[in-house]
Amino acid sequence: MKRYMQDRRRASRMLCSEMVDVYWPKSPGIWRKDLANLEDISASGVCLQMDRPLPIGTHLRIAHPKGEFQGEVRYCLYRQIGYFLGIEFTSGCTWSPKAYRPRHMLDLRTLLERSADRAVHQHAEGLESQ
Numbered sequence: 001m002k003r004y005m006q007d008r009r010r011a012s013r014m015l016c017s018e019m020v021d022v023y024w025p026k027s028p029g030i031w032r033k034d035l036a037n038l039e040d041i042s043a044s045g046v047c048l049q050m051d052r053p054l055p056i057g058t059h060l061r062i063a064h065p066k067g068e069f070q071g072e073v074r075y076c077l078y079r080q081i082g083y084f085l086g087i088e089f090t091s092g093c094t095w096s097p098k099a100y101r102p103r104h105m106l107d108l109r110t111l112l113e114r115s116a117d118r119a120v121h122q123h124a125e126g127l128e129s130q
Contacts, residue, residue: 016102
């Protein structure tokens with residue numbers, strides 16, 4: 001994805017890392033299965049890293065320890081370490097951290113807020129010591 005392209009997500013994303021099984025139809029009634037790394041997650045979709053590309057528009061299931069998500073491939077990009085697939089959840093499918101919390105999850109907004117609070121606090125301490 002180009003750096004100048006804006007993030008078009010409707011919901012904020014959480015960075016994460018967890019292995020999940022991905023299933024997509026090979027032919028009617030026959031499913032293919034592969035392992036993927038869950039890179040990030042939001043209420044409306046996920047980003048997966050896989051060893052193989054999948055066509056845009058492919059419908060798939062993502063099995064995780066607490067159940068599964070269903071979605072459609074919206075983009076598939078090759079980067080040096082594999083293919084990154086943007087998956088939009090199908091209607092009625094959504095994610096919440098209460099229902100399923102991937103291992104190794106990081107909320108960048110919280111991290112940035114804490115960092116900004118720390119910087120303000122350090123700046124205020126610096127002014128007091130002058």
